[in-house]
Amino acid sequence: MKDLIRQAITARENAYAPYSGYRVGAALRTKGGRIYTGCNIENAAFSPSCCAERVSFYNAVSCGEHDFEAIAIVGGPKNHMSGPAPCGVCRQVMAEFCDPYSFQIIMAKSEEDYETIVLEELLPRGFSLPSDKTESIKKNRT
Numbered sequence: 639m640k641d642l643i644r645q646a647i648t649a650r651e652n653a654y655a656p657y658s659g660y661r662v663g664a665a666l667r668t669k670g671g672r673i674y675t676g677c678n679i680e681n682a683a684f685s686p687s688c689c690a691e692r693v694s695f696y697n698a699v700s701c702g703e704h705d706f707e708a709i710a711i712v713g714g715p716k717n718h719m720s721g722p723a724p725c726g727v728c729r730q731v732m733a734e735f736c737d738p739y740s741f742q743i744i745m746a747k748s749e750e751d752y753e754t755i756v757l758e759e760l761l762p763r764g765f766s767l768p769s770d771k772t773e774s775i776k777k778n779r780t
């Protein structure tokens with residue numbers, strides 16, 4: 639846990655948040671043990687902005703990864719870290735790739751102060767296709 643949180647803290651240093659000042663870092667661990675990081679990236683037009691959690695997922699998926707076990711998230715204004723929960727959009731992206739009952743979301747204020755929760759607790763009854771369609775897509779995805 640500490641290593642994953644440490645990497646999220648490092649990723650946060652690259653946050654581009656000139657509009658909100660709210661800097662977030664995320665570190666996503668695959669089932670194979672690789673870690674992909676992300677930071678929030680804001681935009682003057684606001685809509686193109688992207689959360690650190692999604693950047694880490696898109697970073698990993700763009701490298702061919704599809705199986706994940708945990709994500710650590712740190713964030714807050716300037717030098718303060720509040721242990722933020724992911725937004726609804728990021729929760730839905732997690733639901734696309736992660737088992738809701740085992741994927742761990744680590745919301746950290748520091749390496750020692752964090753809360754771990756599984757996706758099902760953050761996104762109960764999230765949108766999904768019928769399970770037979772989901773299995774077919776996962777089997778055929780490239």
Ligand SMILES: [Zn+2]
Pocket residue numbers: 689690691692724725726727728729
């Ligand atoms: Zn988000």
